[in-house]
Amino acid sequence: MNSSSSDSHVAWQGQSWRLRVQTSRTPEGIVVERGAIEHPGAVVLVPVRKTELGFEVLMLHQYRRVLDESILELPAGTRDWQEPWLACAQRELREETGLRANHFQELGRCWPAPGMSNEIMSIYLATGLVPDPLPQDSDEIIEVRPVLLQKMVKMALDGRLQDAKSVVGILRAANFLQGT
Amino acid sequence: MNSSSSDSHVAWQGQSWRLRVQTSRTPEGIVVERGAIEHPGAVVLVPVRKTELGFEVLMLHQYRRVLDESILELPAGTRDWQEPWLACAQRELREETGLRANHFQELGRCWPAPGMSNEIMSIYLATGLVPDPLPQDSDEIIEVRPVLLQKMVKMALDGRLQDAKSVVGILRAANFLQGT
Numbered sequence: 001m002n003s004s005s006s007d008s009h010v011a012w013q014g015q016s017w018r019l020r021v022q023t024s025r026t027p028e029g030i031v032v033e034r035g036a037i038e039h040p041g042a043v044v045l046v047p048v049r050k051t052e053l054g055f056e057v058l059m060l061h062q063y064r065r066v067l068d069e070s071i072l073e074l075p076a077g078t079r080d081w082q083e084p085w086l087a088c089a090q091r092e093l094r095e096e097t098g099l100r101a102n103h104f105q106e107l108g109r110c111w112p113a114p115g116m117s118n119e120i121m122s123i124y125l126a127t128g129l130v131p132d133p134l135p136q137d138s139d140e141i142i143e144v145r146p147v148l149l150q151k152m153v154k155m156a157l158d159g160r161l162q163d164a165k166s167v168v169g170i171l172r173a174a175n176f177l178q179g180t
Numbered sequence: 181m182n183s184s185s186s187d188s189h190v191a192w193q194g195q196s197w198r199l200r201v202q203t204s205r206t207p208e209g210i211v212v213e214r215g216a217i218e219h220p221g222a223v224v225l226v227p228v229r230k231t232e233l234g235f236e237v238l239m240l241h242q243y244r245r246v247l248d249e250s251i252l253e254l255p256a257g258t259r260d261w262q263e264p265w266l267a268c269a270q271r272e273l274r275e276e277t278g279l280r281a282n283h284f285q286e287l288g289r290c291w292p293a294p295g296m297s298n299e300i301m302s303i304y305l306a307t308g309l310v311p312d313p314l315p316q317d318s319d320e321i322i323e324v325r326p327v328l329l330q331k332m333v334k335m336a337l338d339g340r341l342q343d344a345k346s347v348v349g350i351l352r353a354a355n356f357l358q359g360t
Contacts (some may be wrong), residue, residue, distance in 0.1 A: 010254045012191045012199060014215045017296065019192060019199050035194045036246040037217075037296070053338045064294045068217040071294060078295070079232050097223040101304020107341020110347060112293045114251060115258070116197065116217070120291070121344075164301070167290060177338040 016040060017046045017119075024123045037117035043089045045075040046107065046167045046173040047097055047126040048149060055149040055177060057170065058097050058129075072145070072155075073163040074170070075122070089124050094134040097144050102128030107172040112165060125176060132163035149174055196220060196258045197299075223269045224240070224345045225255040226287070226353040227277055227306040228329060234359060237331040238277050238309075243321035252335075253343040254350070256301070258343065269304050276315040277324050282308030287352040292345060303349045307357060323359035329354055 006024035017039040024032050047058040065068045077092035079085065094100050105125040110173060136142060145148055149170070155161040155172045186204035197219040204212050227238040243250045257272035259265065267282060274280050285305040292299055316322060329350070335341040336350045 011214055012201060014213060017215070019215070022191060033194060033341070034245070035192055035199070042295075066213070066298045067291070067294055072293070073294070076295075088209065108342070110342050110344040111247070111251070112344045113297065113299070114247055114253070114343060115256075116246065117293065117296075118246045120342075129318075157352055161351070162288070162290050162300075163294060163347055164290040164292045166349070167348045168344055171347070172337055172339070 011035070013100070016080075017117075027144075030072050033034055036114065037054045037113075037119065038083040039078075039117050039119035040083075041079045041085075041119060042076055042121045043085060043092055043095075044121050044123040044169045045089060045097065045101075045126045047075065047093060047101065047125065047129055049127070049129055051148075053148055056146045057149045057152055057173070058099075059145045059147050059152065059166075060096060061143045061145050064153060070141070071163055072161060072166070074166040076165060084123050085114060085120070086124075087166060089126070091134065092101055095136055096142055098131060098133035099129040100132035101126035102130065105176065107169065107176060110165065110168050121165055123142075123165070125173050149177070185206060191215070191228070191318075196210070196260075198296075210247075214343060215296065216326050217286050217293075217299065218301035219258075219297050220261040220263075221259045221265075221299060222256055222301045223259060223265060223272055223279075223300050224303040225273050225276075225306045225308055225327050226304065226349045227273060227279065227281065228353060229254060229309055230358070233328060237329045237332055239325045239327050239332065239354070240276060241323045241325050250321070252341060252345040252346070253344055256345060266304075269302070271314065271358045273306055274312055276320075276322055277309075277354070278311060278313035279309040280312035281306035282310065282333075285356065287349065290345065290348050301345055303345070303352060304342045329357070 008022040011021040075096040081086040107123040156167040191201040224243040285302040336347040338360040
């Protein structure tokens with residue numbers, strides 16, 4: 001869009017992300033406001049262990065305030081602005097599942113909402129899991145649910161798994177493990 | 181979280197979505213602000229046609245202002261608050277690809293970012309494509325790119341396709357078409 005003038009300001013600054021609003025005036029004099037979330041990025045974990053029945057993935061049943069319901073999803077969390085990605089991955093895994101991973105395999109990245117936010121998510125397969133808990137965030141209501149990976153693949157494909165980052169993480173992890 | 185007081189207000193109202201900020205005071209007197217995007221929802225289209233080489237999907241190469249780059253993704257768009265989902269699907273498909281679909285098959289829904297936004301995306305396999313363009317949004321920079329579905333599946337799994345909704349749509353569509 002050609003605009004004869006344009007400026008931007010931070011309309012709200014939260015604990016981890018902020019809203020920037022860009023105001024521009026078209027050559028016809030129409031003022032247009034556009035919002036953009038500025039975000040430090042996040043990690044998504046696919047914690048997997050072997051069982052007698054095959055690979056098992058540790059899912060979370062987590063209350064999401066904006067939806068006012070509890071949903072099934074992979075462990076994940078927002079990075080601090082300067083935090084190294086792998087340090088963030090280990091921290092979130094320990095906070096949300098009480099386990100640390102001895103091995104992280106990156107499964108690529110994804111943008112959850114590139115129409116409104118520059119958030120990028122780094123997805124890791126987490127294996128070699130051993131107990132090593134960190135305190136949970138006080139405002140999080142989380143329950144760990146081990147599910148067979150094969151079942152999660154079905155749910156990701158048929159629509160029962162509705163959390164987008166979890167669909168991406170589950171299907172990339174299953175594809176990676178198939179090749180190993 | 182137990183809070184002794186709590187209220188919320190709309191901190192910014194955009195053309196399609198708004199930011200609501202909830203302010204609460206803990207029993208210890210600490211003020212906490214939390215932001216939540218209130219969103220009317222969106223549609224994601226997987227427009228597929230048969231070619232001699234197999235199924236082909238119409239991807240977009242689209243400039244995303246918040247990333248300041250052009251990315252590969254499926255056609256998609258925000259619903260108007262009162263718009264029926266299928267009307268929105270047909271409108272977005274015609275605006276972004278110049279084609280209408282004679283058949284829509286729902287492939288489930290997904291939440292792109294349930295930690296910050298209540299946006300839900302309805303994903304449709306769109307087939308029976310015929311030319312029937314609508315004018316594009318004036319601020320969108322879009323190029324249609326037909327790609328073999330099999331190639332998109334590979335790119336969704338190995339991380340080259342980074343747009344989360346598109347990974348979900350491609351892999352669900354490929355799974356659905358395999359069963360037909």
